[in-house]
Amino acid sequence: MQLRVSPAAPPRALSDSLVCPRCRAPLIGRETGLACTAPQCGRVYPIVDGTPILIHDENSVFAVADFTARRGGEGAGPETIKLRGEAPARGLKAALRRAAERAIYFSVNASDWSSEKSVDYVARALPEARILVTGAGDKRYPDLPNVRYVYTDVILGQGADHVCDLHDLPFADATFDAVIAVAVLEHVADPYRCVAEIARVLKPGGYVYSVTPFMQQVHMGRYDFTRFTFLGHRRLFRHFTEIKAGMALGPAGALAWSFEYFVLSFFRGRRARKYARAAAKVATLPLKYLDRVLAKREGSLDAAGGVYFFGTKAEQPISDRDLLKFYRGLDVVYED
Template sequence: MAMPLAALHDLRRLLVCPRCRAELAMEPDGFRCTAADCAHHRDGAFPLAGRWPVLVDFERSVVNLDAVTTQGAGGRAERLPAPLRRLVKPPNRVAARNVELLLRALPGPAPRLLVVGGATVGNGIGAVYRDPRLEVIGFDIVGSPFTQFVADAHQIPLPSACVDAVVVQAVLEHVLDPPGVVAEIHRVLRQDGLVYAETPFLQQVHAGAHDFTRYTASGHRHLFGRFEELGAGAVAGPGTQLLWSVDHVVRSLTRSPTAGRGVRALLFWLRALDRLAPPDFAQDDASALYFLGRRRERGMPPEEVIRYYRGAQ
């Protein structure tokens, strides 16, 4: 896979302090803020974890320095044989279609795209890493081959209006303040910049203590109220939602996540029910939702949020 990741050497000029957004100075063992009155002006304020700068304001973050470790570019599903992997984690065609739309809409010969929570290549967004036009910036709370620095999405260490697009897939459920993170995404986007987001609606807890939030379609639209909608809908519908539930029922009865995953693989055909559900019913019973939008300045009045509802009720 071609990897159009920006080199950290070239990216350094963009990095800013996550607290005050002043420029950073590079040191042998990390970075520090150049603002004399900032708490992060001290030497070693932003250390290195391996080769990754850790640009986190730990006093204002749930990220723990001791927990910042490197990880590989794949989880359990990626280590399975290809046929079984497709049963457990089928290709996300909705994401692939929407990412292609996003890439076609990007301006200029060398657009800059930010992946929030990009420690692994998200399901269906591989085109981002194959497009030779792109300059890709990726960060997460751990380092990986697909990220250039470690950061907390509540305080993105980049200047305002510096990227043309943001992809945030299966991340917003894992942050304490999703509206704050979306505000940061809005801040770093240039005028008319694009965002593509996927967020769970009807899914069981995953990632344990770091899973906080779910959104209905109307709630997800309100979350991205300062964006013009280019597309929105279900990533996966009621069949996939049922499959999640069966998996976790088996886990709870057997006390075994492996047993749950096994039953989930056997009942893969339940996903076919997604295709039978009309879009309005699917919206009310989706496993996950997507939003593709363009940055704007105005927000979304409450009455517009109410009128937005497109479900079957």
């Protein structure tokens, strides 16, 4: 499939808040794309099928060229950067496969909070809210009269308003009232820098909701870098005041995930791994429901599959000494 570079097409959600991801100077529309207004920079960013590609090549594992032409080998490649317009599988076989996937490829939600609740909280707190959704994929939030969403991703083809890297967001300071980052920060090379970028684009008192894995194996292959304990995740957001924080995926879900990857370790072929994964998913279906019990047990965070944080941008960070007060597990006692 040939990508269509269409610089004349107006990008979705384009506004005065867009800046160059390299130097943060304002961007203006030109026939060749979106151009940086700083003479010493002068970079031009292409627009592919109406979506601006706002990548700082020198600071990213991705490159603008990954989105303007199909390439193999280097870069993200077509296996990760999906191309707009690729038709989904159709027919009875495809429908049955999707139904089977929904039946076995799921997690039991035992968390007391979610990104949807965060959006609702922000909508209730502010008369008008602009919310940035990073790593959005095909996720969409309910249309609310006082909320405007801006969806971003490093994937072209799932309706992102802008393709950009969280390390260098192409938005001016204090642009957003809230930022959503669900299962994003484990896939960035420098999560601390990315959280600093989140804080930069948030208005004073702005909100952030983040979910990251803790007890999970590698997923997305080479694009998986980091895991956080509950306290490690809290320190990542030390410049924020906590509203809610806790378990996003429980110990049973983590155990099911671990068993699945244990089984996969025995297989190499793509087809064999596909069926082995499905078998492991089926075998652990009942196990996942234990999370509804474990979610209420003290110490479950020590073995959680993932954790979340929801809070507001603070003027002063919490100290590492104060950070220890946030521990909510049951420390193991070793006896002689």
